[in-house]
Structures are given as C-alpha cells and as structure tokens.
Amino acid sequence: MSLNDFSPIDRFVLRLGRLSPLGLREREVLQDLRGRIFQAEAGTDLIARGSHADHVHLIVEGLCGRFAQFSDGERQITALHIAGDVPDLHTVAARSAAPSLQTLVTSTLIRLPVDQMAALVRSHPAIGEAFWAYSAFDAMLLERWAANLGRRTAVQRMAHLLCEMALRLEDAAHGTCRDFALPITQPQLGDALGLTPVHVNRTLKMLREQGLVTITGRRVLVHDWTRLAELGDFDPSYLLLGGASPAHSRGEGVTA
Amino acid sequence: MSLNDFSPIDRFVLRLGRLSPLGLREREVLQDLRGRIFQAEAGTDLIARGSHADHVHLIVEGLCGRFAQFSDGERQITALHIAGDVPDLHTVAARSAAPSLQTLVTSTLIRLPVDQMAALVRSHPAIGEAFWAYSAFDAMLLERWAANLGRRTAVQRMAHLLCEMALRLEDAAHGTCRDFALPITQPQLGDALGLTPVHVNRTLKMLREQGLVTITGRRVLVHDWTRLAELGDFDPSYLLLGGASPAHSRGEGVTA
DNA sequence: CGAACTTTTGACCCCATTCAAAGTAGGTGG
DNA sequence: CCACCTACTTTGAATGGGGTCAAAAGTTCG
Numbered sequence: 001m002s003l004n005d006f007s008p009i010d011r012f013v014l015r016l017g018r019l020s021p022l023g024l025r026e027r028e029v030l031q032d033l034r035g036r037i038f039q040a041e042a043g044t045d046l047i048a049r050g051s052h053a054d055h056v057h058l059i060v061e062g063l064c065g066r067f068a069q070f071s072d073g074e075r076q077i078t079a080l081h082i083a084g085d086v087p088d089l090h091t092v093a094a095r096s097a098a099p100s101l102q103t104l105v106t107s108t109l110i111r112l113p114v115d116q117m118a119a120l121v122r123s124h125p126a127i128g129e130a131f132w133a134y135s136a137f138d139a140m141l142l143e144r145w146a147a148n149l150g151r152r153t154a155v156q157r158m159a160h161l162l163c164e165m166a167l168r169l170e171d172a173a174h175g176t177c178r179d180f181a182l183p184i185t186q187p188q189l190g191d192a193l194g195l196t197p198v199h200v201n202r203t204l205k206m207l208r209e210q211g212l213v214t215i216t217g218r219r220v221l222v223h224d225w226t227r228l229a230e231l232g233d234f235d236p237s238y239l240l241l242g243g244a245s246p247a248h249s250r251g252e253g254v255t256a
Numbered sequence: 257m258s259l260n261d262f263s264p265i266d267r268f269v270l271r272l273g274r275l276s277p278l279g280l281r282e283r284e285v286l287q288d289l290r291g292r293i294f295q296a297e298a299g300t301d302l303i304a305r306g307s308h309a310d311h312v313h314l315i316v317e318g319l320c321g322r323f324a325q326f327s328d329g330e331r332q333i334t335a336l337h338i339a340g341d342v343p344d345l346h347t348v349a350a351r352s353a354a355p356s357l358q359t360l361v362t363s364t365l366i367r368l369p370v371d372q373m374a375a376l377v378r379s380h381p382a383i384g385e386a387f388w389a390y391s392a393f394d395a396m397l398l399e400r401w402a403a404n405l406g407r408r409t410a411v412q413r414m415a416h417l418l419c420e421m422a423l424r425l426e427d428a429a430h431g432t433c434r435d436f437a438l439p440i441t442q443p444q445l446g447d448a449l450g451l452t453p454v455h456v457n458r459t460l461k462m463l464r465e466q467g468l469v470t471i472t473g474r475r476v477l478v479h480d481w482t483r484l485a486e487l488g489d490f491d492p493s494y495l496l497l498g499g500a501s502p503a504h505s506r507g508e509g510v511t512a
Numbered sequence: 513c514g515a516a517c518t519t520t521t522g523a524c525c526c527c528a529t530t531c532a533a534a535g536t537a538g539g540t541g542g
Numbered sequence: 543c544c545a546c547c548t549a550c551t552t553t554g555a556a557t558g559g560g561g562t563c564a565a566a567a568g569t570t571c572g
Contacts, residue, residue: 096496128381133349133353136349136353137353143355146405147326151332194407233328
C-alpha cells in the first residue's frame with residue numbers, strides 16, 4: 001500500500017495525465033487546487049436534484065453513486081465513484097447537466113468551486129482538454145454499464161461489476177484485484193445492476209457456490225479471477241489502467 | 257419544415273450555442289469547417305473497432321447507432337444519433353475512447369479530421385468548452401438510457417425512447433412530435449432497448465392496441481402524447497430543447 | 513436490549529426469451 | 543415482369559430468469 005500516501009488530488013492528476021498530456025506547469029496549478037474538505041455520512045445527497053451546481057466534488061475516501069431517478073421513486077445507479085474520482089467534473093462545462101450524487105458509505109470529499117475550475121480551464125487550455133478527456137472516459141464507462149444492463153443476465157452483470165471495481169480499486173491502491181474493500185449493501189448493488197435486493201442475494205450465492213467470489217460484509221475475495229472475468233465477459237483494456245502488467249487477464253493475480 | 261434549409265453544420269452550431277456561450281467569431285470559424293462528405297448505406301461501420309479514430313462524423317441525413325459489443329456478438333445500442341449530431345466528438349479529447357458507430361439506414365455524413373478539430377479547440381477556447389459541454393450533454397442522455405434499461409419494463413422503455421426521439425427529431429426539424437420519421441427496424445429497436453426482436457413486436461402491438469402510437473414502416477404516428485409520455489415516465493426538460501413552449505408536456509401538440 | 517437495517521431463504525407469479533413458422537416487403541437477376 | 547432470395551414483421555406455444563411477497567436470522571448502533 002505504498003501508494004496510500006498519495007493525496008487524492010495526486011491521484012486525480014495522475015489519472016488526468018494518463019488521458020491527456022499535462023505539462024509540469026499544469027500539474028502544479030492543479031496541485032494548488034484548494035477547497036473545503038468535509039465528511040458526509042452514508043446516504044447524503046451531495047447534489048440536490050436541480051440545484052445550482054456551483055461546486056464539483058473530489059472524493060478523498062469512500063464510495064459515491066451517480067443516480068438517475070424516476071418519478072415513482074425508483075432509482076438506477078449509473079456509476080460508482082471511488083477515491084480520486086471527480087464524478088461531476090463535467091458540470092464545469094455544462095452546469096445544467098449536473099448529476100444526482102449520493103454517498104453510499106460515510107465518505108470524505110473536497111468541494112471545489114466550479115468558477116475556480118472554469119478559470120483554470122481558461123488560463124490553461126491543456127487542463128481544459130484533460131478535463132474533457134476525463135469526462136469522455138467517464139462516459140465510456142457509462143456506455144459499458146448501459147450495455148451490461150441491457151444485454152446480460154444477473155450473474156454476468158454482477159461478475160462484470162466486480163471485475164471493474166476490482167481493477168479500479170486496485171489502481172487507486174485500495175487493495176488488490178483479488179481482495180478489496182467494496183463497502184456497498186446488497187440493495188445498493190441492486191440499484192447499480194438493475195436488480196431487486198433479493199435477486200442480488202441469490203446472484204451472490206451462486207458466485208459463492210461456484211467458488212468464484214466471496215463477499216463478507218464490505219470485503220470482496222476473488223477466488224477465481226479468470227473464470228469471473230470470463231463469466232462477466234470482462235475485457236480490462238477499456239479501463240486504460242497504468243499498470244503495465246496485463247496480469248489480470250491471465251488470472252495470475254498481483255502481489256503488493 | 258422551414259428550418260430544413262439549415263445546413264447540418266448550422267444545426268450543430270445551434271446546439272453547441274444552446275449549451276455554451278459562443279461568440280460570432282467562433283460561430284464563423286465553426287461554419288468554415290470543411291470535410292469530406294459521403295454516403296454510407298445501412299449497416300456500415302463508420303468506426304472500425306479499435307481503429308485510429310482520426311476523424312469525427314457529422315451526420316447530414318440519416319440515423320446512426322452507437323454500440324457496445326460483446327465477445328459473443330451481441331450488441332447494445334447506447335445512443336441513436338440524428339442529423340446535426342456529431343456522435344464521436346469526444347474522440348477529439350480522448351482518442352482511445354472512440355465508440356463503435358454504425359449507420360442504421362443509408363445516411364449522409366461529413367468526416368472532419370480530428371487534428372483540425374483539435375486545432376480549433378486550441379485556437380478558440382470557447383469552442384473547446386462548447387465541445388466539452390456537448391459531450392457532457394451526450395453523456396447525460398446516455399445516463400437516462402442506462403436508467404431505462406435497468407429499471408423499466410419493455411413498454412415503458414419503448415414509450416420513453418419514442419418520446420425522446422420525437423422531441424429530438426422535431427427539434428431537428430424532421431417532423432413534429434406527433435408524426436415523425438424513424439427509419440429503424442424492429443431488431444434494431446431491440447438492440448437499443450435490450451429486447452429481443454420478437455418482444456419489440458409484441459410491445460409495439462400493445463402500444464398500437466391501446467391507441468397510443470402506430471408505427472408504419474419508417475413513420476411514427478403518436479395518437480396520445482400525454483399517455484405515452486406518462487407511460488414512459490418521460491420528462492422533456494432534460495433535453496434542454498430551444499422551443500420555448502412546454503407544449504409537449506401538456507399534450508397539446510405542436511403545429512408547424 | 514430493542515430498533516432499524518441488512519442478509520438469507522422459500523414459494524409463487526409474470527415478463528420477456530426461445531423456438532418455430534407463416535406472411536410480407538424489398539431487391540436482384542433472368 | 544416474374545421468380546427468387548433475404549430480411550423484416552407478425553403470431554403462437556412453451557420455457558425460464560428475475561420479481562414479488564413473506565418471514566426468519568444476523569448486524570449495527572443508540
């Protein structure tokens with residue numbers, strides 16, 4: 001866990017730099033971003049539906065869900081966001097497109113003024129492009145998510161979600177892809193996968209009985225990465241992770 | 257149909273301007289965009305999977321689908337794009353995020369070099385922001401799409417899709433929301449809605465029998481907009497359409 | 513120690529898929 | 543102009559995945 005002393009901004013900048021070229025100058029400016037840090041307990045609405053969206057959120061620690069809600073109260077989680085993510089970065093460009101955002105567990109975040117971000121974009125074009133690239137990447141993840149919802153069975157969706165979160169969390173130095181923390185309840189998983197809480201439970205049972213994954217409380221243990229990835233039709237390449245070794249696809253595991 | 261003499265670039269610029277402030281200077285520069293115009297018959301892959309993505313596509317006429325594909329050949333349409341859309345604009349910022357794109361009917365398009373677009377962004381920051389806002393808006397549509405796939409029944413999904421396309425096509429001056437052309441086959445609708453072709457047919461039959469919509473060939477006739485919108489839990493506000501009158505939500509129809 | 517929320521399991525039902533087949537365009541070549 | 547091919551549309555019957563309802567057994571926390 002040597003990466004853990006990276007600040008959340010470091011991780012954000014790291015990810016930006018992977019998507020778009022950033023000079024030293026721009027990195028410095030980004031490092032100098034300052035905002036109000038605060039803690040929000042599980043279930044807090046970070047962006048009230050239809051609010052003014054004058055801040056964006058950098059997740060320092062925890063787990064947040066992006067939502068779409070229906071008039072009957074039902075909701076669909078369209079993205080899970082972890083430490084180092086800025087789930088609503090795109091509101092800098094399109095304030096009317098602010099998503100509904102909620103913490104799924106008690107989380108620490110930093111609120112960054114949209115105006116400040118917009119000023120950054122104007123003074124440093126490379127930062128603007130990097131932000132745009134970040135949004136585009138986020139949209140690509142969303143596209144996968146939609147595809148899974150539309151075309152895969154419950155077990156497949158679950159397997160895919162677990163694989164994706166495994167690699168993203170590993171990349172954020174929050175565990176290995178074989179053993180990581182995913183503090184999410186089964187009803188919340190249901191909102192993410194478009195399933196009822198009951199069926200989430202049955203699905204996890206299946207995965208457990210087949211010796212693929214065990215989920216205890218808020219910890220995920222992957223016993224057979226290869227078969228899990230195969231089941232979820234998971235192709236890690238789209239995540240564009242920095243890690244050079246394609247070990248995940250070969251099921252070799254990754255040692256810390 | 258007085259708007260029909262707008263060029264596709266006009267319509268694209270119009271949409272950009274609705275999302276982000278654009279000066280006269282920028283509009284002129286955008287109008288001067290030049291690219292190779294060409295026609296592609298139905299089922300043409302515009303972007304080969306994993307290609308270099310050195311162009312983006314402006315749709316002049318027709319209908320294109322953005323896809324996510326699985327290893328077993330199954331596919332999910334994640335967005336439908338109409339005249340005036342640039343479905344892959346975000347590749348200017350993130351070339352690795354190029355989507356799979358296919359024409360659903362014979363369509364006319366313009367290929368714009370990515371390099372040229374990128375140069376535009378660098379010389380005119382406001383254009384960069386507008387492009388980013390455009391992508392963000394596109395992602396918001398995708399979020400709705402995902403929510404529908406995850407949480408709604410077949411009839412509801414269908415109703416929502418028809419409502420969305422009705423207003424978007426009307427906005428693009430391709431008919432009214434009560435009567436518009438949607439040249440898409442039932443199997444393709446299935447790919448969009450995450451349904452089998454057979455069930456698409458049954459779903460359309462239901463809507464027909466309840467007197468909501470009739471689809472003949474490539475034309476959609478909405479008989480009861482109010483009930484259709486209600487059934488699909490459709491809230492037009494997210495489309496951010498220019499039309500001042502909120503007539504659609506009151507089921508009053510719109511006269512040309 | 514009780515309240516509220518998760519997790520787990522059972523029984524039944526329904527929406528959508530699957531399989532199958534007939535009818536209907538649209539397009540091509542003879 | 544018609545024969546023919548291919549793809550789309552339409553309908554039926556049977557199957558199955560996931561939902562709904564219900565209830566018990568952990569957990570967490572005040």
